[in-house]
Amino acid sequence: MLLDAENRYNMMEKLALTLITAKKKLQQYFESHTIIVYTDYPMKQVLNKPDLSGRLSKWAIELGTYDIQFLPRKAKKGQVLANFLVEIQSFTPDTLPELLELEAEWVWTMHTDGASNSQGAGIGIVLEAPSGLKIEEAIRLEQFATNNEDEYEALIYDLELARDMGIRRLKVRGDSKLMTEQVVENFDTKAPHLTSLLKKVSELKAQFHQFELVQIPREQNQKADALAKLAFAGECPRHSAISRSHSPRDSEVFSTSSELECWMDPIIRYLTKSELPTHAKNAKLLCLRAQRYSIIHGTLYHRSFNGPYLQCLRPSEAKKLLEEIHEGTCRNHIGGRSLAHKAFTARYYWPYMMTEAHDYAKKCDKCQRFAPTIHQPAQVLHSIIAPWPFAKWGMGVVGELPRAVGGKWYALLATDYFTKSVVAEAYIMISKTDTMGFIWKHIICQFGIP
Template structure:
């Protein structure tokens, strides 16, 4: 509490984060991986070394005049279920734990996350798990942005080191293959951890090698990679019948060069506590074979990172059934959310920017279209108001329309997979304006005004009395009329008199009210 109270002021508490006894020293390579940075110079680095098999942690840094000084350190021991999270889920857990512990810093300053890992895409990807969705909603409270962090090391090497943290326990799977052609020789390595994380490499050989020599080179390179990761139990798969049988002792080795390769492989084999090698059919080893062909085909001497992009639809594909326009044509309620998800562009107004960031957690972009995550149904396609009118017209009075009411119409639009913010109000307004609904609707027998409640619910228990006159003279010189009216049934009792005195009133009430209906309450 003292640190929180004095941060940003001239005085510091007794827990001086600039002193040497509580500084968290980090390797320079780790400092380049993940960081939190504000426009006021506050940094929070979260390295892969701070995400282990049993715990996650984070450090809050402050930079002044080029010097970085730690301010706060938080950590969390993982529960039994949390230890089975994937690596990126653990990184997201470290971020959410830092946001909870350092809530005052996150609330007072805009935070920029510099990371080599795609945390933003992970938190906004369509196939999010329940916990990642919950964390994304929780982080939407703060002004957190994500930017890529450049580094001298290649991304593949950083991910390679990160994946090996705490995953040496269990049986690993290694697939190897070698390729040799007129363009050169290449090796393909696919190493799979017990948790399912895959590390793949395509190696270009700078020397000439036969097919058998390339197969041995791939075997040696793969075992060396597993050795560097601290793997103790491994199962190797190769499609080379010669290499597998020579390793198992079924084939004799007659060539001196093959003998040297076999001895080197046996030397690496002795490092592992459990080692098994099997011959895999070429069809089941296609992943390593593709990497080997890639390595033998590329003419290069420098390491490269070649991203593989999945193209789901052809470039000339066009959905003829879609009658809606692209989300980038006109500025609608969709535009700010799309600009933030694709380009990290936020409105200049801070309140509006906060609102857009909070909303964007529930949306994702699939094939250039914006979709909203629903709770119990598939993704809902987001449409603008012009497209909403077309959808409502088709659902209300189209071929399958039943001229339903506003509430039912909004529910039908939702179950058909569409969403826009004002769908309920628009549906009710459209149903009210429908000409056919007004013409052929059932006649309502309800009163045009609300009924007024009465004060007495019992009949003939409460009466109202009045004297009418002076009227024209009737037979018997009668010129006055005495009336009583029941409040509940509106029943009227009346009689005429020559004059009205207390005697006439008493006789009228006795004869016309008490004797007929009883004593009023």
């Protein structure tokens, strides 16, 4: 039945049929509540078209009796669950563990890539199961690394992920020729910082029954490359990554979290355990940065220049603080600069306070709706030479022209500044009398005194 529906229905008909099915199963909710549908497809425009026909017309009339609103989808979390239910619809909860155990014996394919620049380093992973299920992950690395180190870090994380999922046969695809040849022992590894990483890769790949690493062209690894670049597209606290929790008895459970690692964690580890990044440059920067912080009763504080210590906040805590100050109990919807100053005077601190406060204030819906109207012009006003038609004229003499009938080879021209309309007349010679007659006949008598 599913295969038949896939062949007979287009995408819009499938979405409308999904709404019809949901309406039949949740009739009482559709009748008593406003239903909000998040979708990236223009369903509202399609269902409201007057020239619909066939089954889509019937469904549009049936859905039109309910209060249904169509909004663009913002977050991907709900869509991930929907896609997951569609993919496992033919399996029952009793057969799912057996399916995962069976897939563990099959060959899984993994695309990996690493990227780094002045903003940071990141890795991208695309893990594809034999059944077609894909797992995509973008991870930002705290320490700065070279491109080769980043490729090795991505491969190590791939192998750890596959090992924790219970995968026994793995085929890895990457676009780094140096890393691929070194892992398969075709190239020698002379750099000391790569030798330790290669040793870690060798220990991990020995834990698989079958392991294969193949270099592919860069254009065939675009998705993993895009995920790697996405990992460091912005500041670390503002990006989320996919985490995993593994139990030997349970199947793999995937969740999303935006605070797996934030700007505070490396500083806390250095101040409490003296842990430093492996890269020498990053270690030196962290030592210099940590001098402005202290840990008091297990809480990280920032040393201000001329005031008390400021309590450091994580990204979610900073967002809640801005929300409370801007539109909380004592809300006054202040601007971004005042919002950051209030958070600072309340003895709180996090990087990019001013930037995030400005961004938060700009996105406030009430501030945009009820802001005072600005009557000041956007730019300096300039006076207009001719504010209405035929108020100002420009005249000129053209000649000598090719001699015309009557021996005329000069012309008088008059152009209106506003409409750009032109008046012209030819003369043998242009005198004072001819000019006065031209102005009287063609300008004053037709359009009035300028």
